[in-house]
Amino acid sequence: MNIPSGKRRHAALAIGIAVGLGALWSGLSSSSSSPASVAAAGAQAAHPGATGAAPAPAGRMLPVALNAFAQPRNDAQAKLGGQLLQALQAAEAAAAAPGASAVAAGAVRAGGSAGAAAPSVAVQIAALVQAGVPAKLREDNRVSVHIDLAATPEQIERPGVLARLGEELAGSLQRAGIRAQQIAGSAVLDASVPLDRMEWVAAQALVARVDLKTLPNFAQAAPAPVATQGAAASEVQRLHDLGLNGEGITVAVIDGFDDTDGEVAALQAAGEWPDADRLTLRRDAAGAFGADDSSHGNAVLEIAYDLAPQASFIAYDTSDNNDWAAAVRHAANLDANNVAQGRPRAQVITASLGFENGSIGDGSGRLGFLKGLYDAIRAARANGVVVLNAAGNEALKHWGGASNVDANGFQRWNAAGETYNLLNNGQCFPVAGNYSLSASLFWNDWAGGANAANLTDQDYGLHLYRRGNPNAQGVASWVLVGSVDARQNGGAGQEPVERFNYTPPANQATRECGNRGAVYAVRVSRNTAGANNNLQLFANWGIGRSVPERSLSFPADTADVLTIAALNVGDSALENYSSRGPALAAGGALPGNGADNNPKPNAASFANVDTVSYGPGEFNGTSSATPHVAGLAALVLQRQIELAQGDAQDGQDPPDVQDTAAKRLALANATRDSLQQVGRTGGNDLGAVGHDGSYGYGRVRFHANSDACFTAAAYRDNVIDFLQEQLTAQERQIRVDQNQATCESRQ
Template identity: 30%
Template structure:
């Protein structure tokens, strides 16, 4: 995306013969940490033709505000006190019948104890819930409600909700559909105000900020955690979509290589090539000025050239449609030397022509300190999916914490069709809901600690940045003492028989209730 005002030269050269005003567009204001979000919102709303859409305020100042405004107002909005950046909204990406994952979770003792999630409220934040109200047997209307946004055209969130109810069939689900980072933060705030016990989010924001826990989205998750609300996050499915490496300009022509490659090829999707560039400087204080070129057959089709030079963000994003051979190149425009600077190129369709990044490919806010982050483990396998995002975070913390079942069946996605960390995350969220049912005095950290103790280690002994502490398991019942104790022994065979009976009966009861609700 070019700098907003570079697209509108008439606004700055006094073109008295400018044509009809351009139609309103959705833009996002990013605020400084010291900014008062309410004051900035009031000032923006006072401008004619400006309409507030979402306010994602971060406690202590800062955050994101989505506005609808004509381009003729963008310069005024960018100049408001506290605004550090005006641009396109950051859009979330989805981290895309009874789930087969249940058999892997070792719920024997928990089922025998009658844990169902009764009295536990779960917020599901997603990009769409299409069909949720048409699947009453899987998503009973007595337990499920859409409370934020419209259902949208994507059924991804409905599949997430199905899996949670498979694991914890008596929880209450509240659905929040978001389309931007500001809406995501606003939804977290509303979920806390609604009194939810747990948030499950199988979505993420890719390459828009460093994975160091400092993004507005990650800080909002930390706040939720500190308020006593658990947050279960998809780690992402981003291996294969990132190229990473040190920048260099050995020949001095201004075109930079990344990891030794001057050109990164983009695996376009249906003729669309979308790409972003991020490099290792602080957001709001980048001194190296770079431009991102997207080419089709070696000819520019889009250029992103935001100004950095000490006060900008180390980020560029561009896209082209109707491409046949898309690639991305990085050019230095000015500022300090880029030599040796670490950089990341991301494209949702995948990248090629360069060594692919595997480590450090987390989606945001899976990097949040308060998030229980979950990678993808195909059902029946003991190796995480090749695409499953890996840690560590950019500041060296272990992520993900766990991996969960993927490649499972749902009504929304069909037999075995629900893949990725999107499917893994609600399995773990269901475990968290059952834990809360058992031990309400335990906070998010105690629950996380308890689940990590119960995980089945994968690969080399010990925690790692591929599978975290291992595959999610329920194991022995959580203690009621408000502490997370280590599991001790497997359940007896008679307990297994009782557990299977209990699970079948409670699923039948839920289905009967759903049919009654339809009538």
């Protein structure tokens, strides 16, 4: 996601919630689309009426005003996410209004009472628009949703039981004509549900909650023929001089790609991507490879190929977390239950993607809709795959801290007691376009875990406000746009999560923003008296009161990935948007001051580099940093394999050092260790001495003694000892110390 940072535009990490990206008109920074085109979108709002709000375009807005205070009228409605509930009630009210058209007079609304007129498809679409449901999540009156299973933590931890529950609910929905499938390994179904069937779906006994689907997004920019400066900044030539070029290694790139106009062939013809004999294109989602028109993955693969020019590559074109998990399983050669089926298809997996919600934040990945992804990554590492993930670009879009409310029960964001946290840094946000405001709130009240008896019963609400037009005294007031407040009362399948994804309709415009937009803020209410939790707030645009610490995206918090932070390629300065550690403590609590058993991030690499797919200096974010390290990981793994094989006798083939998962894991661990050792040495430790939450173990820039770092790691992680030589513990330690001393010597 693009992140504002001074003069640069950051083609950022593709993160969590489905939003429109690009250069927004007037007050908005961060750009990859044409400012003129966005200005035109913002200008769609009409001239203000007496109140300053733009009148509704003909045929788009409902005759009944959106009720920002929508309250559930029954148990089924209480399971609906706030925007879905608002849209449902607005559509029902419109259908019941005098003269309103319905599907059929006297029709029975699905899930409703006899005699209630079903709102027409047009009314349902208008209700979804008015509730701010983004166009990307709508297909006529159908909405892309996540359906949470009403499963206990014990059921979620038992794959067979979880699968049966998911199949039972999916089958019931499919028989009713609703598209639904379980996210493998997670207590969540993906579904496409008509608005007028939403309440019926929520009423099913196996449903805990229905909410808007969360998607990763992929930034785009204009092309220009150039190559990454990150190769020289990494001093990769030192490895190339050792004969390391990635030969024999396969790198999997999981991302979104563009091949709508022959981009893949053009990149191959220009020598920016490998030829067909070393490239596999794969897409599990509907549509052809590259059909989503995202050049993000094109640039990612360019970078990795620049650093490992003799490696083979598999490009996985993904659309959501289900595709992502499937890609990990395929690359790591895992079956549907994450059981290894032999050697992995790829020895290195890199993903410049992430989510702002969907897990706990403590690295466990044991709950949330991303559980299946975490499980696949864990199994991939166990099968000897080096998995890398971008840290995220959330440092300026995150707030985290203890619950601390004012007399009215609203969270205070700072010592001054402010309860409104400005979105988009308080700048005007366009209305009536394709640009969405999204926010996620979660807290450490997850069911089960270390405290097996814990239930999710600490309740908070997330509220979106718009700054209204000035009153007679010239003071602008805050107007509630809508609230999301799911049930957290200990029921099965409930999670401590609130989120919205809101596209402002035309009637949100204010005079303050030239009647083309408005200023928005969020508030958090504590609804359970005395609740004291660690709150985590993420937004998709910069927030006024941000806390960079603990801003890792998901799944960058897990120990099973190498998590990569972003540095400016010109001076190695930490990029201000780069997500910071540490990962949260068990259950999502605030970390203490003790030993960090899951240090994050792991390393840092380069951003603001040139690529053909983005242009000079335009590929930025941790999205850019991560494939640099992925390409380098391929070279280091090649070296670890050489060290393990040793010097083959004349006429004999070198030993097969990857024939078991244990050997592959030892090689992968030594590769991870090597990269972190390089970060610690040769002037690469840029932050606090040792590991820190900004740079990790340091910059991945190779120095003259880097090969000694690799050898020290090979002995330390039992690559040579375990795979080839049979050394005593004392002999191994001597060799570790000797090589480590050389690795650490001043350059």
